[in-house]
Amino acid sequence: MDTLLEVDGLSKHYGGLAAVDDVTFSVTEGETLGIAGPNGAGKTTLFDLISGHVGATAGRVSFAGQEIQRLPIHRICRLGLSRTFQLPSVIDSQTVFANAVAGSHFGTAQKARFRWGYTPEVAERAHEALDFVGLSDKASTPAGPLPVFDKKRLMIGQALAARPRLLMLDEPAGGLTPPEVDSLVELIGAIRARGVTVILIEHVMRALTAVADRVLIMNQGRRLFEGTPAQMMADPEVARVYLGTSAGGDHAQS
Numbered sequence: 072m073d074t075l076l077e078v079d080g081l082s083k084h085y086g087g088l089a090a091v092d093d094v095t096f097s098v099t100e101g102e103t104l105g106i107a108g109p110n111g112a113g114k115t116t117l118f119d120l121i122s123g124h125v126g127a128t129a130g131r132v133s134f135a136g137q138e139i140q141r142l143p144i145h146r147i148c149r150l151g152l153s154r155t156f157q158l159p160s161v162i163d164s165q166t167v168f169a170n171a172v173a174g175s176h177f178g179t180a181q182k183a184r185f186r187w188g189y190t191p192e193v194a195e196r197a198h199e200a201l202d203f204v205g206l207s208d209k210a211s212t213p214a215g216p217l218p219v220f221d222k223k224r225l226m227i228g229q230a231l232a233a234r235p236r237l238l239m240l241d242e243p244a245g246g247l248t249p250p251e252v253d254s255l256v257e258l259i260g261a262i263r264a265r266g267v268t269v270i271l272i273e274h275v276m277r278a279l280t281a282v283a284d285r286v287l288i289m290n291q292g293r294r295l296f297e298g299t300p301a302q303m304m305a306d307p308e309v310a311r312v313y314l315g316t317s318a319g320g321d322h323a324q325s
């Protein structure tokens with residue numbers, strides 16, 4: 072399989088703090104990579120650097136053979152890389168459908184040619200994405216009052232409406248009940264089955280080990296470990312730095 076994402080020597084410094092410090096890894100097309108590590112390890116900053124939300128201090132990000140570290144967010148999205156956020160970032164005042172349209176439109180290269188602001192193709196992608204995440208029946212309801220899992224699914228729907236080759240999920244299982252985590256694992260399995268490459272940051276060990284082919288553990292901005300979920304669970308350094316901590320230990324029970 073071909074390499075889809077290549078991260079090489081990527082760093083982000085905030086003054087004297089190296090939030091991400093010389094991180095190198097790659098992701099193969101069709102693979103699911105899990106990222107975990109203690110709070111403040113630099114996981115979200117790593118996502119922000121890859122998706123273009125934050126500029127790198129040093130290093131290179133290559134997506135489908137093209138360097139993207141200096142491209143604006145919408146260009147990166149239109150190349151086929153979309154993401155979700157740790158906290159549900161849906162537009163509360165808009166309907167579920169309008170939220171999906173926003174994601175679909177963001178990922179579409181063509182300019183809006185219709186006076187109501189989106190093309191039939193954009194609407195079609197939005198409907199299809201809502202159907203896929205199981206929110207079609209709520210399409211015309213406002214997003215604001217939705218429960219957490221619905222908002223998280225909507226965020227995933229928005230990202231999928233952009234038709235990504237690579238989907239990056241930031242703590243999708245955070246705040247969910249155990250049955251919701253099961254549904255999420257199923258949903259990520261269905262996304263994988265479509266051939267979409269997935270990178271997820273996840274503290275909930277049950278979710279991480281269920282979906283990830285490979286795991287990258289970060290600590291203090293650096294890569295601490297890379298291997299299979301089984302190798303991770305047996306690694307003494309990962310146990311010492313992450314799984315043995317209250318964060319990792321508590322979440323491992325979830």
Ligand SMILES: Nc1ncnc2c1ncn2[C@@H]1O[C@H](COP(=O)(O)OP(=O)(O)OP(=O)(O)O)[C@@H](O)[C@H]1O
Nearest residue numbers: 085088089090108109110111112113114115116117
């Ligand atoms: N805009 C910023 N300005 C200054 N420091 C920042 C900024 N963003 C992140 N940091 C710092 O960078 C480090 C890494 O933060 P980051 O949010 O990437 O960690 P994380 O691994 O995602 O943590 P968590 O699991 O708690 O979400 C932390 O020390 C954080 O305080």
